[in-house]
Amino acid sequence: DAKTTQPPSMDCAEGRAANLPCNHSTISGNEYVYWYRQIHSQGPQYIIHGLKNNETNEMASLIITEDRKSSTLILPHATLRDTAVYYCIVMNQGGSEKLVFGKGTKLTVNP
């Protein structure tokens, strides 16, 4: 079973920031938070991951709460091409573990 909880769906206006929440209250100290997205039956696409510090890359920002029990993925300026299912996954590093996908959040970016 997935160790994360995400809202099933969210809407966002094009050009606005999309903030996708994820709860992972049972996360352990050596587990990272990973975000992937899947655009309509394409292969899942890696977005970002982090342990406890906030992270930013060219695609998104990841904000992890101090207690690490929840996180938020931020797409700063959503476009129509960001419409996808977003998956939040917790995973150990260094052990080459499988990814356990939950149902994710279906983000719809509206014009």
Add this chain to the structure above:
Amino acid sequence: DSGVTQTPKHLITATGQRVTLRCSPRSGDLSVYWYQQSLDQGLQFLIQYYNGEERAKGNILERFSAQQFPDLHSELNLSSLELGDSALYFCASSVVVSGRAGTDTQYFGPGTRLTVL
């Protein structure tokens, strides 16, 4: 483009048949993972290979098998196919340097859509 390639893109076959799906990992990646995505089950891990050796197994049926070759490409063999095997099959790869954080990120291929009639 993730750098992971999968062939074929689509496969249509009949029940009882056997098929082989192929995956080429990103250059330098030693680990290959196979996932199945069906409408009712979502994305599920099947099996992982690391540098030619089986590393982990998920809910993979006995009718399914996989291997990783010396050039690191991998094949997933599905036999005695049933209607319920119709799904998207994804391959992912990662570098995996043991104990080195940040090397486990998995990059996915575009998938093979299998339809069993």
